[in-house]
Amino acid sequence: xxxxxxxxxxxxxxxxxxxxxxxxxxxxxxxxxxxxxxxxxxxxxxxxxxxxxxxxxxxxxxxxxxxxxxxxxxxxxxxxxxxxxxxxxxxxxxxxxxxxxxxxxxxxxxxxxxxxxxxxxxxxxxxxxxxxxxxxxxxxxxxxxxxxxxxxxxxxxxxxxxxxxxxxxxxxxxxxxxxxxxxxxxxxxxxxxxxxxxxxxxxxxxxxxxxxxxxxxxxxxxxxxxxxxxxxxxxxxxxxxxxxxxxxxxxxxxxxxxxxxxxxxxxxxxxxxxxxxxxxxxxxxxxxxxxxxxxxxxxxxxxxxxxxxxx
Numbered sequence: 528x529x530x531x532x533x534x535x536x537x538x539x540x541x542x543x544x545x546x547x548x549x550x551x552x553x554x555x556x557x558x559x560x561x562x563x564x565x566x567x568x569x570x571x572x573x574x575x576x577x578x579x580x581x582x583x584x585x586x587x588x589x590x591x592x593x594x595x596x597x598x599x600x601x602x603x604x605x606x607x608x609x610x611x612x613x614x615x616x617x618x619x620x621x622x623x624x625x626x627x628x629x630x631x632x633x634x635x636x637x638x639x640x641x642x643x644x645x646x647x648x649x650x651x652x653x654x655x656x657x658x659x660x661x662x663x664x665x666x667x668x669x670x671x672x673x674x675x676x677x678x679x680x681x682x683x684x685x686x687x688x689x690x691x692x693x694x695x696x697x698x699x700x701x702x703x704x705x706x707x708x709x710x711x712x713x714x715x716x717x718x719x720x721x722x723x724x725x726x727x728x729x730x731x732x733x734x735x736x737x738x739x740x741x742x743x744x745x746x747x748x749x750x751x752x753x754x755x756x757x758x759x760x761x762x763x764x765x766x767x768x769x770x771x772x773x774x775x776x777x778x779x780x781x782x783x784x785x786x787x788x789x790x791x792x793x794x795x796x797x798x799x800x801x802x803x804x805x806x807x808x809x810x811x812x813x814x815x816x817x818x819x820x821x822x823x824x825x826x827x828x829x830x831x832x833x834x835x836x837x838x
Contacts, residue, residue, distance in 0.1 A: 544581045545593040595625035595641035604628045606661035607670040613655040618682040620674045664697040689723040726806035751834040766827035769801040798833035
């Protein structure tokens with residue numbers, strides 16, 4: 528077919544700039560023409576084997592995703608960090624690769640930025656902006672398996688739960704399907720216990736290592752009349768004691784500072800003993816933090832427990 532014919536085809540003029548080479552051949556382009564246009568300095572670019580970008584230059588992230596799915600073939604599903612980005616999660620590790628799941632019997636290999644994983648346990652895909660995407664629990668665990676940064680794993684798990692994308696149990700169920708997941712389980716345990724950030728996970732672990740009374744995490748506290756007081760990071764209901772892990776970054780701003788003062792005023796009015804701790808001290812000064820917790824708990828024991836309750 529002459530250039531004038533295929534150049535006017537809708538696949539070229541109005542379709543996606545990422546296209547399979549076999550689609551170009553189907554509209555009459557010779558394989559040699561495709562190869563020539565994808566040579567260095569040519570008008571097009573071969574992104575992956577058999578996948579063409581109908582322009583030169585670096586592909587955008589969305590074009591990489593489209594290319595990886597075309598390379599992987601029918602019924603492939605986007606997972607990992609790129610999938611979580613489509614749901615709007617923000618606390619994600621850096622990832623250059625596009626992680627794609629394919630049926631176990633599929634014979635396709637990694638290439639370039641495309642990481643292809645054969646799976647006998649393909650999830651039901653959710654379509655996000657036209658892309659078949661793994662559900663959040665599966666995408667989180669798939670991303671976590673390829674992340675070396677422990678804090679990055681915790682942050683990703685915590686955000687997925689904190690923002691209501693999934694329940695902690697869904698992450699645990701997904702992790703149960705992974706054969707090599709001991710390090711991931713240790714990151715998930717604080718999340719199952721109620722922690723909703725890396726700092727809260729550090730606090731949860733520190734509390735568990737100490738012989739302190741039972742503590743609940745991220746529960747809402749109300750006064751005797753049902754008025755909301757606060758949702759402390761840690762709450763010892765036996766002594767009506769609140770532990771807040773207060774970062775400078777959030778609480779130093781005008782709004783954050785104002786909210787913190789208002790919260791502390793409600794604690795004081797309700798008779799609740801509260802201790803505020805900087806997140807960095809949970810790792811740099813754990814012994815001193817535990818000593819401060821003990822002192823604050825002892826102080827709480829000295830006064831009658833105020834009439835406050837969980838709901």
